[in-house]
Amino acid sequence: MQIAVVSLFPELVGQVVEYGVVGRAVERKLLSLDCENPRDFAEDVHRTVDDRPYGGGPGMVLKYEPTATAIREAKQGMPDGCPVICLSPAGKVFDQHEAQRLASLQGFVLLAGRYEGIDERLIENEVDEELSLGDFVLSGGEIAAMAVIDAVTRLLPGVLGDEESAVQDSFMNGLLDYPHYTRPEIIDGQRVPAVLLSGDHARIARWRYKQALGRSYMRRPDLLKRLNLDKEQQQLLDEFLKEQGPN
Numbered sequence: 001m002q003i004a005v006v007s008l009f010p011e012l013v014g015q016v017v018e019y020g021v022v023g024r025a026v027e028r029k030l031l032s033l034d035c036e037n038p039r040d041f042a043e044d045v046h047r048t049v050d051d052r053p054y055g056g057g058p059g060m061v062l063k064y065e066p067t068a069t070a071i072r073e074a075k076q077g078m079p080d081g082c083p084v085i086c087l088s089p090a091g092k093v094f095d096q097h098e099a100q101r102l103a104s105l106q107g108f109v110l111l112a113g114r115y116e117g118i119d120e121r122l123i124e125n126e127v128d129e130e131l132s133l134g135d136f137v138l139s140g141g142e143i144a145a146m147a148v149i150d151a152v153t154r155l156l157p158g159v160l161g162d163e164e165s166a167v168q169d170s171f172m173n174g175l176l177d178y179p180h181y182t183r184p185e186i187i188d189g190q191r192v193p194a195v196l197l198s199g200d201h202a203r204i205a206r207w208r209y210k211q212a213l214g215r216s217y218m219r220r221p222d223l224l225k226r227l228n229l230d231k232e233q234q235q236l237l238d239e240f241l242k243e244q245g246p247n
């Protein structure tokens with residue numbers, strides 16, 4: 001997988017490959033990450049990358065020419081047909097399904113904007129899609145780009161070990177995760193659920209699945225509605241709700 005990022009802060013974006021799962025993916029050459037900085041393509045003595053908005057108003061706008069050149073440079077080193085994706089609250093919401101789609105590509109270019117916005121003609125001429133992490137505003141697209149890189153890299157074949165991949169499946173089946181516990185067994189009188197200490201793996205798996213269904217129902221009914229529970233799942237959920245009872 002080849003990912004390129006166009007950003008005024010390449011050192012910030014580069015942090016994502018310094019640690020953990022993504023770092024290992026780069027070391028093992030399952031992922032390559034390149035950054036292009038529009039400032040490197042600014043032709044004036046001040047290396048200007050922003051300018052005042054036409055029509056007035058506060059803030060600055062990311063300039064067309066140096067950014068377009070940086071995008072084209074980023075595409076140079078990539079397989080043909082790699083999309084250019086801008087991170088923006090105005091985009092389509094990024095979810096696990098989108099992450100899987102991107103993970104199936106040979107590569108893509110992420111455009112991380114700064115200032116109050118980017119010249120709209122960049123979107124029209126150079127950007128294929130816009131993706132949003134959700135309804136909030138950041139100071140720039142970099143942190144959103146890093147989140148996309150992390151989510152996609154985890155899905156690349158060989159990046160996670162067998163054990164980690166199995167854990168991943170638990171969200172991929174469209175449910176929230178079950179609750180986790182580690183030592184100590186008691187904290188201020190709060191015990192770890194007894195079933196987890198039972199050593200009965202079938203019962204533990206059933207309990208975890210019940211918790212995942214129950215939490216999804218309580219916190220994210222929208223997730224459950226998409227799932228169309230079968231009889232057994234419905235029964236587990238009913239059990240969860242009964243156990244919740246008067247609380």
Ligand code: 9WO
Binds near residue numbers: 088112117118137141
């Ligand atoms: C900001 C904005 C605010 C309201 C409605 C639409 C909007 N679009 C942008 C925008 O594209 N901003 C650029 C990138 C320039 C300023 C900082 N940028 C940014 C990206 N802020 N927030 C994001 C972002 C990206 C992905 N998911 C959530 C937020």
